[in-house]
Amino acid sequence: MTVRQDSGIIVLEGDCGPDDAEALLKALLAAPGADIDWSACVRLHTAAIQLILAAKSPVRGLCGNVWLRRWASSIVQH
Amino acid sequence: MNEMQEQFVAEARELVHQATDDLMAIERSGFEVERIDRIFRAFHTLKGSAGVVDLPAMGLLLHAAEDLLAAVNAKKRPVTTALVSEALQCLDQVSSWVDAYEARGALPAQAGELARSAALRLRAFLSDTTPSGAGATAQAPAWVTALVDQVSASDRSSKVLLALAYVPLPGCFFNGDDPLGLVAKIPDLLALSVEPREAWPPLVDIDPYACNLRIHAIAAATRDDLAAVFRLVPDQIEMFDVPPLAAATAADSKPATLLDDIIGCQIAMLENAQAHDNLYGRYGSAARAAANALRHFARNDLASEVEAALQRARVQQSSGPVLETLRDLTTRLVTPLASAEQGQNGAPAAGRSLRIDEARIDSLFNLSGELIVAKNGLAHLTQRVEAAVGDGDLGRNIRTATENLDRLIAEMHAAVLQLRMVPVSLLFRSFPRVVRDIALRLDKQVELTVKGTTTECDKNLVERLFEPLLHLVRNAVDHGIESPEQRRAAGKPEQAHITLEATRAGDRLAIDVRDDGRGIDPAAIRAKARERNVMAPEDIDALSDDQSIQLIFSAGLSMASAVTDISGRGVGMDVVRNTVEQLGGRTTVTSTVGAGTSVRLDLPVNVAMSQIMVVAAGGQLFGLPMDVVSETVRLTPDRVSQIKTNRGFVLRDRIVPICALAEVLSLPGRPKDAQATPLLVVVETGGKIVALEVDAINDRLDAVLKPMQGLLANARGYAGTTMTADGRVLLVLDLKELLS
Numbered sequence: 003m004t005v006r007q008d009s010g011i012i013v014l015e016g017d018c019g020p021d022d023a024e025a026l027l028k029a030l031l032a033a034p035g036a037d038i039d040w041s042a043c044v045r046l047h048t049a050a051i052q053l054i055l056a057a058k059s060p061v062r063g064l065c066g067n068v069w070l071r072r073w074a075s076s077i078v079q080h
Numbered sequence: 081m082n083e084m085q086e087q088f089v090a091e092a093r094e095l096v097h098q099a100t101d102d103l104m105a106i107e108r109s110g111f112e113v114e115r116i117d118r119i120f121r122a123f124h125t126l127k128g129s130a131g132v133v134d135l136p137a138m139g140l141l142l143h144a145a146e147d148l149l150a151a152v153n154a155k156k157r158p159v160t161t162a163l164v165s166e167a168l169q170c171l172d173q174v175s176s177w178v179d180a181y182e183a184r185g186a187l188p189a190q191a192g193e194l195a196r197s198a199a200l201r202l203r204a205f206l207s208d209t210t211p212s213g214a215g216a217t218a219q220a221p222a223w224v225t226a227l228v229d230q231v232s233a234s235d236r237s238s239k240v241l242l243a244l245a246y247v248p249l250p251g252c253f254f255n256g257d258d259p260l261g262l263v264a265k266i267p268d269l270l271a272l273s274v275e276p277r278e279a280w281p282p283l284v285d286i287d288p289y290a291c292n293l294r295i296h297a298i299a300a301a302t303r304d305d306l307a308a309v310f311r312l313v314p315d316q317i318e319m320f321d322v323p324p325l326a327a328a329t330a331a332d333s334k335p336a337t338l339l340d341d342i343i344g345c346q347i348a349m350l351e352n353a354q355a356h357d358n359l360y361g362r363y364g365s366a367a368r369a370a371a372n373a374l375r376h377f378a379r380n381d382l383a384s385e386v387e388a389a390l391q392r393a394r395v396q397q398s399s400g401p402v403l404e405t406l407r408d409l410t411t412r413l414v415t416p417l418a419s420a421e422q423g424q425n426g427a428p429a430a431g432r433s434l435r436i437d438e439a440r441i442d443s444l445f446n447l448s449g450e451l452i453v454a455k456n457g458l459a460h461l462t463q464r465v466e467a468a469v470g471d472g473d474l475g476r477n478i479r480t481a482t483e484n485l486d487r488l489i490a491e492m493h494a495a496v497l498q499l500r501m502v503p504v505s506l507l508f509r510s511f512p513r514v515v516r517d518i519a520l521r522l523d524k525q526v527e528l529t530v531k532g533t534t535t536e537c538d539k540n541l542v543e544r545l546f547e548p549l550l551h552l553v554r555n556a557v558d559h560g561i562e563s564p565e566q567r568r569a570a571g572k573p574e575q576a577h578i579t580l581e582a583t584r585a586g587d588r589l590a591i592d593v594r595d596d597g598r599g600i601d602p603a604a605i606r607a608k609a610r611e612r613n614v615m616a617p618e619d620i621d622a623l624s625d626d627q628s629i630q631l632i633f634s635a636g637l638s639m640a641s642a643v644t645d646i647s648g649r650g651v652g653m654d655v656v657r658n659t660v661e662q663l664g665g666r667t668t669v670t671s672t673v674g675a676g677t678s679v680r681l682d683l684p685v686n687v688a689m690s691q692i693m694v695v696a697a698g699g700q701l702f703g704l705p706m707d708v709v710s711e712t713v714r715l716t717p718d719r720v721s722q723i724k725t726n727r728g729f730v731l732r733d734r735i736v737p738i739c740a741l742a743e744v745l746s747l748p749g750r751p752k753d754a755q756a757t758p759l760l761v762v763v764e765t766g767g768k769i770v771a772l773e774v775d776a777i778n779d780r781l782d783a784v785l786k787p788m789q790g791l792l793a794n795a796r797g798y799a800g801t802t803m804t805a806d807g808r809v810l811l812v813l814d815l816k817e818l819l820s
Contacts, residue, residue: 020253023288031283048260049253052293056280069264076272077260 004043005029011062012036014043014050023049030057040065054078081185086435088133089182095122096175097509100168104516107164108527111155119167120149126174137187137195138177140315144199145170148206157206161520166205168513173198176392176401180408183385188408189307192314220320221245223273227298228322230271239300241270241322246295247277248316253289257313260295265309268300298322304410342373343406350403363399364390370406382409394550395514397521438539441499448489448496453803455489456781458482460806497538497686504582504591505533507542511553511580518557525564525575526557532582537589537685544663545591545681548656552593552679553578555653560597560677570674572596589685594678600671602628609634629671630767633657656681661766661816664690664707692781692812694804695761695774697740698747703781703812704772705799708765712777715758729760729771736762740773744818745797765816772815779804785812 004018005025012029030036030053038054040046041063054061061078065071081089099122102115127142145167151157173194177187224243231241244266248259263272277294280286299306303319310317346366353362367390374383389405462482466475508530519526556578561567564574579594602625609620614634623631633653656679657667665683684707691706719729720738727738738760742749760771785800792798799814 020258020289027283027286027288034283047253048248048258048291048293049288051260051274052276052291053286053288055274055276056286056292057283073269073272077274 007033007036008039010036011039012059013039014046016043017045018043018047018050019045020047020049023047023053026050026053030059035059037062039063040070042066046070051077081182085133085181085185088129089178090435092126092129092174092178095126096171096178098122099126100171100513103164103167103171104512106159107161107516111152111159116149116153116159120146120153123149123167133181134312135177135181135187135191136312137191137314138174140192141170141173141195141198141202144202148202151206163205165520166202170198170202172392172396176389176404179388183381186311188404189304189311190404190407192307192310192317193303193319194404195314196318220322223296224298224320224322227271227273227296231298232270235270235300239268240302241298241300242303242306243320243322244295244297244299244306245318245320246297246310246313246316248291248293248295248313250290250292252291252313252316257291259291259293262309262313263295263297266297266299266301267305267309269297270300271298272296339373339377339379340410343370343410346370347403347406347410350399350406353399359399360394360397363393363402366399366406367393367402370409374409385409391546394547395510397517436499441496445496445500448493451489452493452782455486456783456803457806458485500539501536501685502539502542503533504535504537504542504589505530507545507549508533508580508582510546511549514550514553515557515578518554519561522558523563524557524561526561527575527577528553529577529579530581531579532584535582535584535589537582537584537683541589541663541683541685544659545683548659548681549580549591549593551653551656553580556593556595556597556677560595560599562598566598570598584685587685589683591681591683592678594676596676599673599675599677600629600632600669601673602626605629605631626670629669632669633667664705690783690785690812692783692802692810693761693777694779694781694810695741695772696776696778697772697774698742698745698749699775700747701778701804701808701810702741702745703783703802703810704761704763704815705812706780708763708815709761710764710769711762713760713762713771715760717757720758731762731771734769736769736771738771738773739819742775744772763815763819766820768819770819781810783810783812 004014004016004022006013006015007029010033012026012033014026018026034057036059038059039062044066046065046067055078061074065074070077099119102119102122106112106115106119123142123146127139127146130136130138130142148157148163148166152159152163157163177191180186180188180191220243223245227243228236228241235241246259246263248257249255252259260274263269273296275294275296277292280292306317306319307314346369350363350366353359367386371383371386371390374380374386386402386405386409389401392401393399459482462478465478469475511530512528515526515528561576561578562570562572567574567576577596579592581592581594583590583592605628606620606623609615609628609631610617614620614631620628633656660667660681660683663683665681667679667681669677669679671677692703693706693709694701694703696702713731715729720727721729728735729738730736738758740749758773759775759777760773761777762769762771781802781804783802785802788795788798788800797814797818799812802810802812804810
């Protein structure tokens with residue numbers, strides 16, 4: 003399980019592939035405005051990233067993926 | 081390459097060829113529904129196949145061309161020469177990409193960019209505007225300026241930056257693309273912005289599998305770096321140069337090898353060439369320098385690519401193909417490609433024809449040549465056995481067996497030669513295009529008729545004759561054909577005719593290039609020959625008109641009063657004659673002032689097998705190619721006349737100088753015997769006639785010549801080696817070189 007909800011926070015873990023986009027969208031629709039914790043996420047597919055952008059969700063923690071951590075401010079700049 | 085890819089290559093070439101023919105036909109005859117349909121279908125099929133083998137760049141270019149043709153088809157655009165030129169240029173590009181794809185299973189790294197700028201040009205042509213970013217590099221848009229501000233000043237001044245816009249297709253996730261995953265692979269990424277392509281819809285309406293992003297990036301990477309990262313989606317990216325902050329430091333830190341340096345210099349030279357420069361000379365020497373350097377570093381495969389590009393450049397009269405190939409090489413030399421999958425072809429293609437790798441046929445051919453040498457040895461032994469055992473059964477049986485073997489080997493060799501036979505159409509097919517392009521540039525109206533295309537000849541001939549024929553055809557259009565005004569004044573139709581015809585008589589192939597132009601004036605040739613000191617003035621005066629015009633094949637005798645960039649440097653005709661002679665052929669020209677000129681190349685159909693006369697001189701055996709030997713004579717001493725220190729004799733009203741072959745080869749000669757009757761081999765080569773004095777004439781051989789190899793590779797005066805019947809190595813002389 004790479005997308006789960008934990009007390010109002012959407013937690014992304016491990017390798018989030020393109021198939022996880024649908025689960026993430028469901029989670030976002032279920033909890034509008036929820037924070038996203040991506041510190042345990044080692045890979046995040048573009049399909050998922052664009053949902054975070056579209057939902058303007060705040061992200062928590064440092065991303066587990068080194069490249070995304072470096073460029074997080076350029077990508078998720080709500 | 082798998083079967084599907086092979087089929088794509090073969091089909092694409094066929095389609096390009098057919099579309100080229102049809103395009104030129106509609107240019108001549110105007111709108112023809114059937115042809116336009118066929119051209120449209122050819123482009124459409126090409127585009128489809130490019131998609132199947134996953135070459136998006138090719139698809140992008142063809143898509144734009146297809147739109148243009150659709151407009152023609154719908155009669156929204158007239159068929160103009162400019163339009164045909166655009167479409168032909170597109171086919172040239174496709175054809176060069178197909179070559180690249182066949183060679184290494186991928187398009188050159190810059191293909192995406194090239195496709196985009198070409199597509200842009202085609203679309204601009206369609207809408208009658210000039211493309212926004214005419215030329216290879218488009219102007220940097222506003223976002224570049226904004227994004228580049230995020231780059232530190234030190235990076236900006238010390239590095240060459242490139243901006244990238246990447247707009248993934250909405251359906252790209254289904255293709256397995258991860259756009260940001262690709263962006264993460266950009267080397268030396270310095271700034272990045274990710275924004276929606278269209279404003280985000282409310283979350284409930286969002287399609288999680290449709291990509292709606294536009295990605296902008298700045299990187300200290302080269303175009304080739306980025307092209308490599310985005311090689312699968314070249315149609316979705318665009319690159320822009322970032323103007324440097326301060327003057328960039330000239331020498332890059334990249335450690336360049338000698339080879340890189342050499343190729344880099346050639347690129348720089350071509351890039352700096354001005355239109356009015358001698359472009360032909362420039363790209364010719366650049367390609368040769370690069371090819372030599374590559375050969376030196378044992379990259380023969382790449383050297384042949386450069387040479388192929390040179391040939392395309394000559395056809396297109398532009399340095400483009402050479403420049404493109406050299407640029408492509410620089411990237412591949414840095415990251416040598418893993419050798420493409422080879423030799424794992426599955427079942428052979430069905431049907432009656434079988435596609436076979438040329439190298440296999442060549443090795444079969446070499447083996448068959450060796451077999452002939454071995455057979456010659458056996459024939460020699462048979463004679464000795466017969467002499468030893470007398471006229472018994474054994475001797476007779478051995479003779480019969482040898483003769484059988486002899487016949488079978490001859491038949492097999494003929495069959496192998498047949499495998500190498502290809503139709504002349506392969507040689508002729510590019511000429512309609514060549515003539516069209518040159519005529520267009522010179523404002524002349526020329527129609528080319530091609531005849532005898534099904535005539536077959538050795539593949540070697542097709543490869544080697546292209547260049548000589550190109551010279552001849554160019555010369556005909558450039559110098560032979562008059563301008564339309566001159567033709568009208570001379571009472572000729574404005575449209576000139578050039579005929580390219582192949583005919584076969586026995587084992588000879590004749591190729592004629594005829595034009596109905598102004599012809600060659602023998603008096604003008606004689607005057608030019610005197611001016612250029614081509615030969616002694618009294619010899620020039622003695623020439624008949626027919627002999628005079630053969631002088632156009634002499635080195636340094638160009639007939640155009642002004643040197644043009646198409647022909648007229650006076651090297652072409654010389655090259656024609658040399659190449660044809662190397663192939664064992666002859667060149668003749670006939671011409672009538674005011675009515676036209678005809679050049680004939682007369683060649684043996686099979687260049688592979690040579691007839692050799694074995695002679696003895698200075699205590700050694702040598703081979704003389706039979707095609708230069710005109711006769712052998714044994715002279716009585718009274719027929720030899722001494723002219724100062726030279727000897728000569730009269731042969732049918734011509735004075736023929738006598739040279740001792742041993743002397744020519746700097747070998748010890750026999751002591752001169754005043755009573756001896758010299759044995760002479762009369763040879764004619766390079767327009768000269770000489771009688772070579774030899775000690776003995778031994779034999780005649782059918783032989784396959786091996787080129788001189790190793791330390792002897794550069795020895796002058798030798799055409800190659802072969803084996804004599806008794807197994808000795810025989811040096812075969814190149815008399816033209818030896819006697820010049």
